Amino acid sequence: MESLSTAMDGVDRVLGNVPDQKEQVLARSKECDATRLNLSSAEGYLISRIDGATSWRLLREIGGIPSDQVDICLSRWIAEGTLEIVAGKAPKKAAARPKSESKAGLTIADAQSSASAERVEDGYLVTDEGALDDRLDISLNIQKRILEFEVGLGRPYHVLLGVARGADPKTVKRAYLSLSKEFHPDRYFRKEIGGYGERLDRIFKKVLEAHEILSDPELCQVQNLSANLNGAGSADLAPNVAPSVSLLDSVESASQSSVPSRELSKLERLRQRMPFKINHAAIAERRARADEIFRAAQASQQSGRLTEAEASLRIAISFDPGRSEFKEALGSLRMAAAGTRATQLLAKPSDRMSSGELFEALSLLEDVLPYRPHDPELNERAARVCLQLGRLDDAREYADTLLLRSPESAPAHMLLGRIHRDCGEMDEAVSAFEKALKFDEEDLEARRALASVRIGARDAARGEKS
């Protein structure tokens, strides 16, 4: 704990003869007193994994630091006489017992010693030692503790709280309260603590989250499941390890813990967390009501009471916004309601409409489009009307949607070209017209437009020169 960045001390002395020893099982020698070794916390974590049962190969995976550094540390300790080789093969149950009791409880102190073993980059722990500041209203020891704990925030929740996986709610709670007492920002209310306020905030939130998940069996299961899926290598590790359940758990979690903070995207972690529980019963009830109202709406529609049907449909949608058939029904209902006027209006080419008609057509289209967002005809209409009205951004959006659906339609490209031209984007306009010609070589309008754009461009270039 004292020195944070000395994991590599004495590395140079022992290199070589490592990889062949993978199946060796190590134990601490009797003279060894781990407390006097002056280990870094990463080393402390590693040595705490050495129990006379775990093989070297396994240690490389669960040591919490890159495997080559595990090799280096182990070699060094063997050379120093701290460790001894117990056997060439993993011994069975008996050898696993000595450590198991301390693991089962995995006290908070244990967790502390392993706290900063988490994020190791190139063998150096990334605690922000520069943050230590003796002018603050908070002792250096506590500052160190905060820094170390913060570095390990990415660990699995039960390791974070310092409890065994599957620990009973009481133990979880006690660990949570004890950590709260240590890290709650109120402990340093009104104290001069510099950047530590934010650190405490972050730590406490994480501890809170850990408690919330671990004390909820449902969330905990989701968490474990996804952790197992993501924990690289843990699946094939499990059978090799001695059958003490708690030991197995801590080994497994440790092996994941060296990886996941980087492997799991934030998105995945968010998904695992499931911040709110879904009230399925309430949703089912809403759905049922939505169905009921929908049927009522259909009945109204059949008997010609369109306004009533529309109101019912809206209510149905508000009860179950996810159902597309409701929206489609509403869309077609509105189409029908708009009736002859719409047909009449939309049959007229947009460039022959008065501006009043254009606005009416647009509002009609905007009413209907949300229910049939991909309909090529509607999109084309909307694009043309918008173009005519000078709403070029909207026009482009509709034209883009249209092209998404019918990428080989010459009129669509033609339309896009005209929009680009009106926007003053001549290069894009030219390429759109060219595409229109490609799909329909007979398109005279496209030819003409293309020519005129090119002439315009040439004139502009000439004008600039002169």
Place this chain on the structure above:
Amino acid sequence: MSRVIGIDLGTTNSCVSVVENGQSTVIPNSGGYKTTPSMFGISQDGRRLVGHLAKRQAITNARNTAFAAKRLIGRRFDDPEVQKTIELSPYEIVRGPNDDPRIKIGGKTFTCPEIAGIVLREMKRVAEEYLSETVHEAVITVPAYFNDTQRQCTKDAGKIAGLEVLRIINEPTAAALSYGMNREGDEKIAVYDLGGGTFDISILEMSEGVIEVLATSGNTFLGGEDFDRRIVQHLIKWFEETEGMDLRGDTMALQRLKDASEKAKCDLSMRDVVEINLPFIASDSEGPRHLNYELTRESLENLVHDVVEGTLKSVEQCCVDAGIQAQDIDQVVLVGGQTRMPLVQKRVAEYFGKRPHKGVNPDEVVGLGAAVQAAALLDSDNDMLLLDVTPLSLGIGTYGGHFARLIERNTTVPVSKGHIFTTTRDNQSAVKIRVLQGESDMAAESDLLGEFVLSGIRPAPKGEPEIEVSFDIDANGIVSVSARDLATGKEQSITVSSTGTLSDTEIDEIIQAHDIYEVELKG
């Protein structure tokens, strides 16, 4: 460093406490009383009177004596609670420019935070007299059901009183803190708070000096006044049967009945039988009628039995929310004057299977707890920690007018939570994040705290973009909300600041006006 006081700003009475040498003490006022009426009056000759002085002249000067401002604070004028108070109040309540209720006494209009501020200033003065030093900071308690606006208004009241409010804490939490001080070991505590107008039940867990709120429940329309009403109804019915006269239309008679009923109820906590004597309650052609009735404790208990049972329903709900059985509760703390009633004590004891804690005074325990929290925050010797919670759920409005709750009420703070949301239309390029607060499932029924737009979402079919919305509440209760498009990394955020019914400039104006008044008083 000057000391920090704890104030229980009550509807009828307030109480100020301080922690001295590791002991919490209620500070008595100059009259020797431990509680001070939350009253403010302007006498006929224009003098401003607070506390006992105001109460003493309240009967003769009812129109110019303001009380129960707590019922109005932080509410809209059209709030049913405000309308109910208007009906019952002898003083005038008018609509203020911010649509807030204001109290008109002595020809002047006062805002509710101002009235509360005057009471707080009196409590500050009481404390300063006792401690012989100036006091600048306080922890103030509010009911658990108070929303953000009501809490902020209480803070503003503190500011008007010249106090910096370190924290606003819930009354039941304060009661638990007071009980838990200097106590070792793990305990689960139920705080049963039956006040004049509301009922609150909270279950808290105390472990190694950390106090955590497990659940809160209650009924804002159930309280001691319901007991009075039952007696009044009983008396009206009895009078109708014996005298054949209906008193319901006579407001004067009703007020007298109400006062007498309240007094009888209080007396029956000590005695087995009381006599209710109301001469000249009514008159008709045959002459004046008098009401003379003997009410026994037993008949009172029969009248209000179901009200007490109603509170136990809330208790049951609270136990379910907290995930524990009634018999798991180690200690029951009673708060509020109505808990002096033997029937309440008996039923609560039966429900939890243990006698309520006797060591606390139901009128003082909340104020003491506020002082304990002040000490816990500032005193390095004090080892207690309160894990405070959010009073109301927070979330955002979603498609179809739903309210997606990200942070449930009673969540411990500081906290941050996030969830992934998506678009509802194809090629939707922007989403509007509406930050809401409340307990309803519908956005329209929740309070809008703020809104912002996240734009520049890459065109995609609906349901495909992933927008992470995160809520963050820090230890001081400040809420910030951010939305991030996971595809582009674009982010928008706001900090939601709770606002009271007064603007900062209005508060400053009030403070200045009061300073002038203080100077006048001294000169």
